[in-house]
Structure formats: structure tokens, C-alpha cells
Amino acid sequence: MTARALRLALLPLAWLSVAFVGACVFEVSVVAGSSLRTPPTPGHFETTLLTDHHGAADVVALLARNIPLLAAMALLSWSLARAGRSDHPRARAGRAVYAVTVAGFLVGLWWILTRQAAGLSEHVVSPSVLLLALPHGPLEFAALFLPLVAAVDGSRRRGLTPTYAVGGSVARALPLPVCAAFVETFVSPLLFTISNLQR
Secondary structure: OOHHHHHHHHHHHHHHHHHHHHHHHHHHHHHHHHOOOOOOOHHHOOOHHHOOOOOHHHHHHHHHHHHHHHHHHHHHHHHHHHHOOOOOHHHHHHHHHHHHHHHHHHHHHHHHHHHHHHHHHOOEOOHHHHHHHOOHHHHHHHHHHHHHHHHHHHOOOOOOOHHHHHHHHHHHHOHHHHHHHHHHHHOHHHHHOOOOOEO
16 A cells, blocks of 8 residues: 555544544533523423433434534535635635635534523533533534535545545544434433532
């Protein structure tokens, strides 16, 4: 195996590592931001994390919420990668538009999640405890960041097409929301019942 082939083979692992680091930073920012938000009123906040009964229907509902987000990020990432392959002025403008769109997508997601985290933080001794009680978060966020990381890095590498970079990253990202859905349904609710964490 040549050095170039080895680098290409290890590339998905590098992308996944960067995606997980970004996911952890994003989760910390969500938890930190939750202290600045007003918790939702009790009737407007529903989550499986605070209920006793969980099942396959909850897993399916979580996947129905998370897979479209992954698809949206994949489409944006693919468009960003395609625009990044050219130095044409229109391509540069396209990169800027797609970058702003991705940023808006992530800020909007952050805004929604900080409010949900504010609602959850009312049930624990401190908002920082949510970092321990929400182990599914990094899995969900890493799935979103993986196509973006692949698009940004893949657009600068010769021999990698946007379809290969982003498409391959989406295929590798798909198990992450599936695992996250099972963790959120069957593991995270148990962490909220630990007496030392409850308010």
C-alpha cells in the first residue's frame, strides 16, 4: 500500500475524530447557553428523558427527528464541497452563501437545544450535570458534523470528489444517530433517576 493510499484510508478516521471534537464543543456550548435561556413552560416541553416507560416507538420517533437533520446537513455539505472545487468568482460566492447557510443551521439548532436543555436543567442539581446525563448528545452532533468536516477537507484534496467525500461520510455517520436514539431512549433516562443528580 502506498503512502497516499494509506492516507486516504485513514482519512475517514481523521474526519470522525474532528467531528467528535466539534460535537463535544457544541454540547458544552448548548449546556452553557442553557443557563442564559428561560425554561419552557411545563405544558410545552415533552421529552422521553423524564418518563418511566420507553420502547421501540421512542427510538423510531428520535430517528424520524434526527435523520432529516443529517440529510439536510449532508445536502448543504455536498453543495459546499462542490463550490469549494472551483476558483471561479461564482463558486467563491457560492461557498460564502453555503457557509452562511450552514452557520445559520447550526445557530438555529443551538437556539432550540439550549431551550430544551434549560428545561432539563430544572430537574438536576446543576446545568453542568447535563454533560453527564446526556451521553447521546455527542453521537447525534458528530453525525451532523461528519459530512461538514468531510466537505471542507475533501474539497481541498485532489482525487476526492464531493460525492465520494460527503457520500462516504454520510454512510459512516448513519450508525451514530441510530446508536444515539437507543442511548437516549434506554440509557439517558436512567441517568436522570440517579438521586445525586436530581434537584
